[in-house]
Amino acid sequence: METAAIAVIGTLLGSVITHLFQRRTTEREAALNRAEQLRQERISAYSAFASALVDFRRGQNDRWHRAREAPGSTVAEGARIDSYRLRSSAHQALIRVQLVCDDREALELATAAFEVTNCMHEAPDEEDRSRRSEQARETLSEFIGAAAPGVR
Template sequence: MWDTAIAVAGTLLGVVVTHLLQYRATDRREHRKAILDTATDTADALTHVRRLQETRWASRGSGYPAAKQAVWEARSTAGPVLFRFKALVRDEATLALLDELVDLTFNLHDAPDADELDRRYSQARQLNDRLARAIGRLTH
């Protein structure tokens, strides 16, 4: 009788442990996918803002108000994506990269000349690449 009770208890315990392990594995996969999706959305949003910032910089003489407005609209659209990124990612080094990239992107138009604009744009692409590699390490 005790043998049967122990066997049933062992089987039930095995079922519970297996279920918990599968749940945790699924949860981790879903979390990694959410991070990757949000990081991709973030990169897209910041690339769009950078392009508009370059247009804004180039249109200092004519068309500047419209270009500035387009940048502000893109920044507003990027806000929720950045919030999601920061809510999902807990790695401080990765968040620091994001903050540096956002700061550089949002202030790209302040470049005093074309050479500085090109330097900042190149720096932003490098930061974007470093951020992508950091996300890769977090999600694999």
């Protein structure tokens, strides 16, 4: 009788230990899957933001040049309207970055890159426009540098 009781207790103990190990393994796998999903979402959001900001910067440069070449013309007005569309796309991409990024420095750089790009068309002369354009490019590069370690 004693042997049977020991066998039952041993079987139950083995089942409980197996269950605990399986649960811990399942939880670990779920955490790894969540981390990988977030990593992929960050890569997607950061890439979309960089792409949208590059397009917005180009649009802002175009807007500035068209306004200087032919103020009030249909071409200048079209460039202005296009810059609004590009700003909207860049802002949407920035919001997505804000939703998935937990790095304060990267978030500040993303916001700064957007703001610098947004003000490019206000440059009073070619030298300032060029400086602003370069500053926008550099700030975007700094964002990428700050965000990259979080997706590696």
